[in-house]
Amino acid sequence: MKYGYYDDDAREYVITTPKTPRPWINYLGNEGFFGLISNTAGGYCFYRDARLRRITRYRYNNVPMDTGGRMYYIKDKDSVWSPAFLPCKTPLDRYRCRHGLGYTVFEGAKDQISASLCCFVPIGYDCEVNRLTLRNESSAARTLELFGVVEWCLWDAVDDSTNFQRNLNIGEVEIDECAIYHKTEYRERRDHYSFYGANITCGGFDTDRDAFLGSMGDWSMPLAVERGECAGSVAMGGHPIAARHFELRLAPGEENSVVFLTGYVQLPDKKKWERPGVINKAPAKELLTRFAGCAAVEAALKELGEYWTGLLGRLQIKSSEQRLDRTVNIWNQYQCMVTFNMSRSASYFESGIGRGMGFRDSCQDILGFVHLAPQRARQRILDIASVQLADGGAWHQYQPLTKLGNSNAGSGFNDDPLWLVVCTAAYLKETGDFKILEEAVPFDGGVEANTPLLEHLRRAVAYICGRLGPHGLPLIGRADWNDCLNLNCFSKEPGESFQTCANFESGVAESVFIAALYVKAAGEYAEILKRVGRGEQGEEVSASVYRMASAVLTHGWDGEWFLRAYDAYGKPVGSGMCDEGQIYIEPQGFCAIAGIGLHNGYARKALDSVKERLTTKYGTCLLDPCYTSYRLELGEISSYPPGMKENGSVFCHTNPWIGIGEALTGNPEEAYAVFSRVCPAFLEDISEIHETEPYVYCQTIAGKESPRFGQGKNSWLTGTAAWFFVFVSQYILGIRPGFDGLELTPCLPAEIKGYTATRKYRGCIYDIAVRNEQNGGYKLTLDGKPFNGKALPCEAGRTYKVVLTV
Ligand code: GLC
Ligand code: GLC
Numbered sequence: 001m002k003y004g005y006y007d008d009d010a011r012e013y014v015i016t017t018p019k020t021p022r023p024w025i026n027y028l029g030n031e032g033f034f035g036l037i038s039n040t041a042g043g044y045c046f047y048r049d050a051r052l053r054r055i056t057r058y059r060y061n062n063v064p065m066d067t068g069g070r071m072y073y074i075k076d077k078d079s080v081w082s083p084a085f086l087p088c089k090t091p092l093d094r095y096r097c098r099h100g101l102g103y104t105v106f107e108g109a110k111d112q113i114s115a116s117l118c119c120f121v122p123i124g125y126d127c128e129v130n131r132l133t134l135r136n137e138s139s140a141a142r143t144l145e146l147f148g149v150v151e152w153c154l155w156d157a158v159d160d161s162t163n164f165q166r167n168l169n170i171g172e173v174e175i176d177e178c179a180i181y182h183k184t185e186y187r188e189r190r191d192h193y194s195f196y197g198a199n200i201t202c203g204g205f206d207t208d209r210d211a212f213l214g215s216m217g218d219w220s221m222p223l224a225v226e227r228g229e230c231a232g233s234v235a236m237g238g239h240p241i242a243a244r245h246f247e248l249r250l251a252p253g254e255e256n257s258v259v260f261l262t263g264y265v266q267l268p269d270k271k272k273w274e275r276p277g278v279i280n281k282a283p284a285k286e287l288l289t290r291f292a293g294c295a296a297v298e299a300a301l302k303e304l305g306e307y308w309t310g311l312l313g314r315l316q317i318k319s320s321e322q323r324l325d326r327t328v329n330i331w332n333q334y335q336c337m338v339t340f341n342m343s344r345s346a347s348y349f350e351s352g353i354g355r356g357m358g359f360r361d362s363c364q365d366i367l368g369f370v371h372l373a374p375q376r377a378r379q380r381i382l383d384i385a386s387v388q389l390a391d392g393g394a395w396h397q398y399q400p401l402t403k404l405g406n407s408n409a410g411s412g413f414n415d416d417p418l419w420l421v422v423c424t425a426a427y428l429k430e431t432g433d434f435k436i437l438e439e440a441v442p443f444d445g446g447v448e449a450n451t452p453l454l455e456h457l458r459r460a461v462a463y464i465c466g467r468l469g470p471h472g473l474p475l476i477g478r479a480d481w482n483d484c485l486n487l488n489c490f491s492k493e494p495g496e497s498f499q500t501c502a503n504f505e506s507g508v509a510e511s512v513f514i515a516a517l518y519v520k521a522a523g524e525y526a527e528i529l530k531r532v533g534r535g536e537q538g539e540e541v542s543a544s545v546y547r548m549a550s551a552v553l554t555h556g557w558d559g560e561w562f563l564r565a566y567d568a569y570g571k572p573v574g575s576g577m578c579d580e581g582q583i584y585i586e587p588q589g590f591c592a593i594a595g596i597g598l599h600n601g602y603a604r605k606a607l608d609s610v611k612e613r614l615t616t617k618y619g620t621c622l623l624d625p626c627y628t629s630y631r632l633e634l635g636e637i638s639s640y641p642p643g644m645k646e647n648g649s650v651f652c653h654t655n656p657w658i659g660i661g662e663a664l665t666g667n668p669e670e671a672y673a674v675f676s677r678v679c680p681a682f683l684e685d686i687s688e689i690h691e692t693e694p695y696v697y698c699q700t701i702a703g704k705e706s707p708r709f710g711q712g713k714n715s716w717l718t719g720t721a722a723w724f725f726v727f728v729s730q731y732i733l734g735i736r737p738g739f740d741g742l743e744l745t746p747c748l749p750a751e752i753k754g755y756t757a758t759r760k761y762r763g764c765i766y767d768i769a770v771r772n773e774q775n776g777g778y779k780l781t782l783d784g785k786p787f788n789g790k791a792l793p794c795e796a797g798r799t800y801k802v803v804l805t806v
Pocket of ligand 2: 483484499636645646
């Protein structure tokens with residue numbers, strides 16, 4: 001069952017009912033000011049940090065889940081409705097929600113009044129524009145009472161939902177004819193306030209929630225709306241809100257727009273006040289004036305569209321499969337941008353008050369993002385490197401606002417540092433900018449002096465080599481990529497964090513996954529060393545890579561697949577000898593990616609085992625059989641019910657690893673099947689089962705042991721986005737950046753007869769045409785002439801015509 005449809009020309013997903021299985025959301029904003037917005041206009045705004053600078057309030061565990069956000073009410077005599085359905089819940093005559101790139105439009109209609117609410121964050125400004133256009137489609141003149149409301153969050157979102165003895169006494173606002181200004185804590189240490197204004201002055205207002213809602217009132221029918229009039233309340237403590245009320249008269253056929261603005265202003269100390277006790281409103285007024293006219297709003301929307309056209313233009317394809325095209329051209333790239341911006345902080349599954357930026361997460365996000373905005377990726381790599389520790393290890397998480405390691409999560413996740421190497425290599429392959437390796441970056445946020453990035457990479461690699469276990473495989477530490485395989489944890493206390501409780505430092509638990517990751521990452525590092533004239537050092541690294549690969553083949557092979565780990569007692573994990581958790585997905589895919597076992601058939605055999613043991617109609621599961629009881633020696637993985645999360649769900653992030661393995665072992669049909677089983681565009685028809693947005697990947701899909709088999713969870717912020725993009729663009733389509741230039745190595749199933757593509761890369765444009773004749777050959781012409789090299793030439797400014805027949 002579908003709840004909407006794709007409009008590829010508009011680059012939108014159009015939702016046709018407010019009653020989707022869950023809120024289906026979108027993201028507004030790209031640099032400073034961000035908004036999450038659902039298909040009923042729910043969600044919230046924040047400035048840079050979803051926890052510390054929360055602008056509007058979001059109530060966790062709310063019912064209905066999505067109440068709040070941008071609240072608009074149209075009172076038309078006795079009927080009251082909201083253009084986005086919520087908060088009123090009055091049935092609409094027409095409803096559509098169009099989620100586009102960085103904007104969302106709601107189209108609602110009731111009793112011959114139509115409303116269009118367009119929400120977006122203009123590029124370069126710290127505000128969210130909500131332009132509401134009302135049109136009288138009847139033949140009589142109409143008078144409407146229009147209310148627009150936001151509820152302020154008292155900045156720190158954790159405090160806001162816990163510390164009521166203080167919070168209910170600090171709320172402060174200012175009011176003038178243009179806007180309501182939220183200035184809680186501005187009198188003391190804050191240098192920022194927010195505001196909610198409109199382009200029509202005067203009208204009624206409320207700033208005290210209780211006065212607006214009335215006793216026992218709720219957002220579906222506030223007292224003020226019912227009455228048709230605000231009370232003019234001034235918040236002092238309590239729950240400050242910003243409610244504006246206007247009367248609109250519309251002649252038959254007439255249309256009128258009101259532009260509402262939720263904005264954020266930050267001021268240097270000296271400019272905070274206009275006069276004692278009165279905030280400096282000049283910057284807010286400037287913003288309000290800038291977007292007061294519909295022409296300015298239109299222009300900003302157009303600019304947003306062009307911005308996305310520019311970004312996405314770096315890779316555009318056309319094939320006979322629309323679902324493939326829309327995934328590659330629009331939604332997967334868009335999701336890569338969002339994961340890059342948000343890491344794992346703010347979604348409808350990530351509260352924005354939990355973790356900051358994940359070290360490994362952010363590194364992997366770059367893999368799918370680097371082609372979009374290489375300069376931003378560069379800066380991110382340097383930021384991440386600066387939270388690496390001097391011993392080569394890494395803080396597991398860091399705060400985006402301070403760029404300092406997060407001591408709650410600590411360090412000792414032994415895969416973390418290697419991802420820095422992997423993302424730096426991806427950056428070099430995209431840009432050829434080897435100068436980045438000379439950039440001086442501190443360790444641990446400045447605790448140790450600046451050191452060139454290349455030295456950071458050396459220490460990352462050395463960190464692993466210095467921590468090998470009894471089988472010559474890397475020690476796992478607190479966990480590797482699988483945060484829930486906690487082999488040194490042995491937690492018995494309810495509520496204790498599995499990741500940070502390490503009360504059984506065995507010193508022997510080893511990870512085959514990290515071994516494979518090492519072979520991949522250190523292999524890239526050796527290539528980098530060769531290219532910066534340190535070939536000798538590169539040879540040494542290559543030798544260590546060879547030793548590691550041998551250790552995997554000797555001690556990491558179980559007979560039909562690769563082992564997952566050795567636990568704290570030295571017993572194998574992910575082996576046919578285990579009673580449960582006999583086969584894990586991670587090493588099967590990653591060994592193939594690292595090239596381990598390609599020569600002797602192990603990689604192929606492992607992938608066949610994956611097909612047999614882990615593959616379901618809804619994707620490839622993480623392990624089999626799922627753990628049915630809690631295992632002290634394995635940790636969090638066995639805490640989940642079977643088929644959920646790391647305990648055997650389809651953990652989507654790992655599926656591309658299998659797909660890439662299939663591509664590398666020459667199995668295009670299965671590679672494509674791995675892609676299409678999980679790709680959201682292919683799941684649109686089963687939205688009632690999948691439940692999450694059909695335009696973005698989710699982190700996990702309930703596995704076959706779960707009664708909710710096929711149910712998606714944790715959409716949007718997941719490494720799945722980046723890895724699927726790498727998989728589909730570089731391995732299925734085969735447009736693959738290499739150290740020496742762009743390579744073309746497609747692995748297309750028979751049903752895709754070919755494709756054309758435009759790829760912008762290192763200042764060149766490649767016009768690519770691939771014909772899939774399935775003849776086992778490889779015939780490439782460059783500007784009409786046969787070309788036998790690997791990397792395509794790349795003279796900045798040139799356009800190349802590439803035709804490939806396979
Ligand atoms: C989550 C984490 C990621 C981890 C994965 C598997 O997605 O953000 O870092 O690798 O779970 O546990
Ligand atoms: C939980 C989740 C896992 C995530 C981790 C992050 O353990 O199951 O997916 O990586 O939290 O801290």
